[in-house]
Amino acid sequence: MGCDVAFAPQEEEIYPEPQEYKLHPPARLADILEGQVRPGFFTGVCTVVLKLFHAVQPDAAVFGKKDYQQLLVIRSMLRQLMLPIKLITAETVRASTGLALSSRNGYLTDAQRSEAAQLNSVLTKAVAEVKAGRTDWDKLEREASDALSAHGWLVDYVAIRRQSDLALPLTGDRLVVLGAARLAGSRLIDNLEI
Amino acid sequence: MGCDVAFAPQEEEIYPEPQEYKLHPPARLADILEGQVRPGFFTGVCTVVLKLFHAVQPDAAVFGKKDYQQLLVIRSMLRQLMLPIKLITAETVRASTGLALSSRNGYLTDAQRSEAAQLNSVLTKAVAEVKAGRTDWDKLEREASDALSAHGWLVDYVAIRRQSDLALPLTGDRLVVLGAARLAGSRLIDNLEI
Numbered sequence: 500m501g502c503d504v505a506f507a508p509q510e511e512e513i514y515p516e517p518q519e520y521k522l523h524p525p526a527r528l529a530d531i532l533e534g535q536v537r538p539g540f541f542t543g544v545c546t547v548v549l550k551l552f553h554a555v556q557p558d559a560a561v562f563g564k565k566d567y568q569q570l571l572v573i574r575s576m577l578r579q580l581m582l583p584i585k586l587i588t589a590e591t592v593r594a595s596t597g598l599a600l601s602s603r604n605g606y607l608t609d610a611q612r613s614e615a616a617q618l619n620s621v622l623t624k625a626v627a628e629v630k631a632g633r634t635d636w637d638k639l640e641r642e643a644s645d646a647l648s649a650h651g652w653l654v655d656y657v658a659i660r661r662q663s664d665l666a667l668p669l670t671g672d673r674l675v676v677l678g679a680a681r682l683a684g685s686r687l688i689d690n691l692e693i
Numbered sequence: 694m695g696c697d698v699a700f701a702p703q704e705e706e707i708y709p710e711p712q713e714y715k716l717h718p719p720a721r722l723a724d725i726l727e728g729q730v731r732p733g734f735f736t737g738v739c740t741v742v743l744k745l746f747h748a749v750q751p752d753a754a755v756f757g758k759k760d761y762q763q764l765l766v767i768r769s770m771l772r773q774l775m776l777p778i779k780l781i782t783a784e785t786v787r788a789s790t791g792l793a794l795s796s797r798n799g800y801l802t803d804a805q806r807s808e809a810a811q812l813n814s815v816l817t818k819a820v821a822e823v824k825a826g827r828t829d830w831d832k833l834e835r836e837a838s839d840a841l842s843a844h845g846w847l848v849d850y851v852a853i854r855r856q857s858d859l860a861l862p863l864t865g866d867r868l869v870v871l872g873a874a875r876l877a878g879s880r881l882i883d884n885l886e887i
Contacts, residue, residue, distance in 0.1 A: 513775075519721075520739070520773040525713035545714070553775040556750075579714040581707075581747040 506555055513550060522546045522580075524572050531665060532677060533568050533688070536655045541572050548573060552582060559585040565599050567677060567690045568665060591689070597623065599689045606685045614650065615687060618678055621646050621657070622691045625676045629659065629693050636668065647680050655679040655686070662692060700749055707744060716740045716774075718766050725859060726871060727762050727882070730849045735766050742767060746776060753779040759793050761871060761884045762859060785883075791817065793883045800879045808844065809881060812872055815840050815851070816885045819870045823853065823887050830862065841874050849873040849880070856886060 522545040523529075529541035552560070562570045574586050592600045597619035598612065607615055621643045628639055636659045643657040656679055658665075661672035668674055677690040716739040717723075723735035746754070756764045768780050786794045791813035792806065801809055815837045822833055830853045837851040850873055852859075855866035862868055871884040 516773075518773065519719035520770050521717050523715050523717055527713075550775045553777065556777070576714050579710075579712065581744045583747065583750070 506551075508554075513547065513554075518546060520546075522549050522576070524576060527666070528568075528572050528575060528664060531568075532656055532658060532660075533679065536679065541569070544569055545572065545576055549576070549580070552584060557584055559587050561587045561589050563589040563591060564692075565591040565601065565689065567675060571663075571665060593619070599687075601687070603685055603687060607683070611683050611685070615682055615685075617647065617650050617652070618680060618682075618687055618689050619691075622676050622678050622689055625657070625659065626691050626693050629674060629676070643676075643678065647678070652680040652682050655681070700745075702748075707741065707748075712740060714740075716743050716770070718770065721860070722762075722766050722769060722858060725762075726850060726852060726854075727873065730873065735763070738763055739766065739770055743770070743774070746778060751778055753781050755781045755783050757783040757785060758886075759785040759795065759883065761869060765857075765859060787813070793881075795881070797879055797881060801877070805877050805879070809876055809879075811841065811844050811846070812874060812876075812881055812883050813885075816870050816872050816883055819851070819853065820885050820887050823868060823870070837870075837872065841872070846874040846876050849875070 521542050524541050524545050528534075529545075530538075534541050560573075562573055564570060570588065576582070577584055577586055594600060594616070596613070596616035598604065598616045599619065604612060604615065624646075625639055625643045633639055640657045640659060644654045647654050647657070657676070658678075659668060659674055659676050660666065661668045662675045663673070665675075665677075674693040675690055676693065677688070679686065679688040681687070715736050718735050718739050722728075723739075724732075728735050754767075756767055758764060764782065770776070771778055771780055788794060788810070790807070790810035792798065792810045793813065798806060798809065818840075819833055819837045827833055834851045834853060838848045841848050841851070851870070852872075853862060853868055853870050854860065855862045856869045857867070859869075859871075868887040869884055870887065871882070873880065873882040875881070
């Protein structure tokens with residue numbers, strides 16, 4: 500990949516003993532959406548990212564928009580903990596079908612990978628509706644969720660939120676639509692900024 | 694003091710916004726003794742020390758034995774968070790009366806400062822008893838506590854613990870005796886390794 504050095508530690512190097520010190524992010528950012536479906540998830544993310552930062556002492560760190568909530572949680576962590584690290588945001592890379600690339604796609608069969616593109620399609624449709632002027636967020640979210648369910652997905656959430664902190668949108672906020680759903684046992688997430 | 698540079702930030706520099714990300718130390722170290730009397734105290738200590746470490750990026754940090762529990766909490770934090778900082782331990786500095794030096798002593802009148810030395814005297818007596826072979830920790834702690842109460846102190850705790858993690862002592866453990874008590878509204882702490 501044109502990379503000079505990769506630090507890819509084994510689990511035992513990062514957790515030589517049970518992790519007892521934990522970095523707790525605030526509930527308003529961390530207990531919603533992904534954190535509601537996976538309690539404690541962002542405490543684990545913050546703690547291990549903090550450890551990696553200490554081990555590597557980087558000048559900059561790249562996080563992708565595909566894990567949109569993680570990006571926001573880490574951005575606030577850097578600021579709140581006075582970490583002198585520049586956060587670089589990377590756009591989501593997609594297949595020609597629109598499917599966001601992810602190591603998890605490897606668990607999908609060809610037929611499932613084809614169906615997986617529906618997640619992006621449904622979010623894209625929601626974006627178009629918002630751009631056309633709709634502001635009935637609840638109904639829009641339900642329509643998107645129902646469209647996935649009709650295709651056999653088990654939907655965790657489809658949510659239209661404001662970009663800055665994923666709170667419920669107020670007039671004038673810049674928006675993002677986020678979705679998480681399971682297809683044949685694989686849990687996929689995606690999002691689109693509006 | 695022969696120091697070249699001092700970083701002594703104002704509160705607004707360290708907390709420009711409410712602190713929402715917090716470093717939680719484990720209950721076994723942080724919810725006993727000082728943490729039992731002052732709930733959440735070591736979460737605040739760990740969080741602000743972590744921020745200062747990020748701001749300063751020190752090669753080494755000096756912590757005094759007077760705040761013995763804090764020293765243990767910070768030592769484990771360094772290890773568990775993979776912070777590349779050498780911890781240097783400083784012995785407690787004492788007045789000729791045995792009183793551990795502390796900025797808090799400034800709140801005491803001359804008469805109170807004289808009485809304050811009792812805390813060290815009582816701990817010194819407990820050390821002597823342990824060295825003489827006593828292992829009835831509960832009774833020893835109660836005697837020390839009663840001696841302070843008889844002098845008008847309000848005792849938070851006198852505790853004989855093992856040095857490594859402040860757990861209840863087992864045979865062969867290296868010990869430390871710790872005390873915290875209030876004298877005329879000033880809360881003083883001290884400890885002696887055995």
